[in-house]
Amino acid sequence: MAAKWPLCYVTAMIFPFSFASTPHIQFGAGMRIKLADIAQVYGSRILLVTGGRSFDESVMCDELWRQLQSGFELRRVRVSGEPSPQLVDDTVAEHRSWNPDAVVAIGGGSVVDAAKAIAGLLPSGDSVMEYLEGVGRGKAFKGPSTPFIALPTTAGTGGETSKNAVLSIVGADGYKKSFRDESLVARHIILDPELTLSCPKKVTASCGMDAFTQLLESYVSSNASPMTDALALSGLEQIRDSLLTAVENGENIDARAGMLYASSISGLTLANAGLGSVHGLASPLGAFFPMPHGEVCGSLLFHAVRINIEAMHKRDPNNRALFRYAEVGRLLCNSSNISDNQARDALLSILEEWTVKLAMPRLSDYGVEEGDFSRIIANISSGSMATNPIKLEESEIMELLRSRL
Structure with missing residues (x-):
């Protein structure tokens, strides 16, 4: 049995912070059976957003499809790959006159993000380009949003608990940008780990x-709070106990439940505390190259943490994130009786080991070359880098990219 661990480290003084609202969450194996009852509250017309083959080949998803067909007017939208602004706009244009009473997402992070944006724009019919950060027209989103219900079938992005929908154009002039507003948050989330059993x-x-x-970056974020600390550490404990087991034995429902919890919690912590250098680089890397977001994160995490720790030792040895990295090291290796330096070394050893064990790809596997570094850095996500525990110099970011080439 895993050792108990304190939920968070809180200093004597709690500084002011804010925490965004959270949706109604139903968690547990078999909870998907509640979908029809929840959707019925909003009306009879359901726009269902799903993946393609993954949804069609799932027995449980087929059961949900039949359940919805028997009780609702139902239309389905399929999302393959990263959702684009064009996909969102085309879907809104096609279904707005039908006036869906609710949008239901059953799928991974891309499905959830697409559905979130579609739900937000159905009432107005506006293009998402009116609101997309950095590349849009800068219009302030006023809402309202069509009621949105999310059932994630993967455990990764935690997008079901956040207010932002990430949309992408992949290629030389590509981008990954967010459409975000509090009104986009799902009204209901059903976290049923049985829906993740078939995930490859x-x-x-x-x-x-x-x-x-997401959990680690939000825990060491310069914007972390006692609430995000407690959530992040509870999620990291589940990562410790569940990730490797879920990968090696996908039928283990306890491991699947642990990962689904950790993923959803990470959506709450990133929305309220921010992220760091890994996600700062993940935005341009995912935009310019066909590299799945999770693989970018898994590839960069070890070296990002190493470089952050080295930079703080050199320039900011009293940075609280050094202590926080040590706390995570103790949690992950389940040992409270080691020094801070030993704990940080343990954290780095685990990150390096998992990078290899989980076969995280190198950047060059997706066509990244050293000549691309300047363009990648020029398009780095300033929002994520703003909450990295220390401001990295360009040479350090170059080192991070080079280390995974």
Whole structure:
């Protein structure tokens, strides 16, 4: 049995912070049976957003499809790969006159993000380009949003608990940008680990490393609070106990439940505390190269943490994130009787070991070359880098990229 661990480290003084609202969450094996009752509250017309083959080949998803067909007017939208602004706009244009009473997402992070944006724009019919950060027209989103219900089938992005929908154009002039507003948050989330049992080993590994990265980055974030600390550490404990087992034995429902919890919690912590250098680089890497987001995170995490620790030792040895990295090291190796330096070394050893064990790809596997570094850095996500525990110099970011080439 895993050792008990304190939920968070809180200093004597709690500084002011804010925490965004959370949706109604139903967690547990078999909870998917509640979908029809929940959806019925909103009306009879359901726009269902799903993946493609993964949904069609799932016995449990087929059961949900039949259940919805028997009680609702139902239309389905399929999402393959990263959702684009064009997909969102085309879906809104096609179904707005039908006036769905609710949008239901059953799928992974891409499905959830697409559905979230579609639900937000159905009432107005606006293009998402009116609101997309950094590349849109800068219009302030006023809402309302069509009621949105999410049932994730992967454990990675935690997008079901956050207010932002990430949309992408992949290619030389690509981008990954967010459409975000509090009104986009799901009204109901059903976290049923049985829906993740059929998730392939490779996807389980990369999604799991995404959740791991989000929890760790939000815990050491310069914007972390006692609430996000408590949530992040509870999620990291589940990562410790569940990730490797979920990858190696996908039928283990306890491990699947642990990862689904950790993933969903990571969506709450990233939304309220922010992220760090891994996600700062994941945005341009995922935009310019066809590299799945979780694989970017899994590839960069070890070296990002190493470089952060080295930079703080050199320039900011009293940075609280050094202590926090040590706390995570103790948690992951289940040992409270080691020094801070030993704990940080243990953290780095675990991250390096898991990078290899989970077969995280190198950046060059997706066509990244050293000549691309300047363009990647020029398009780094300033929002994520703003809450990295220390401001990294360009040479350190170059080292991070080079270390995974």
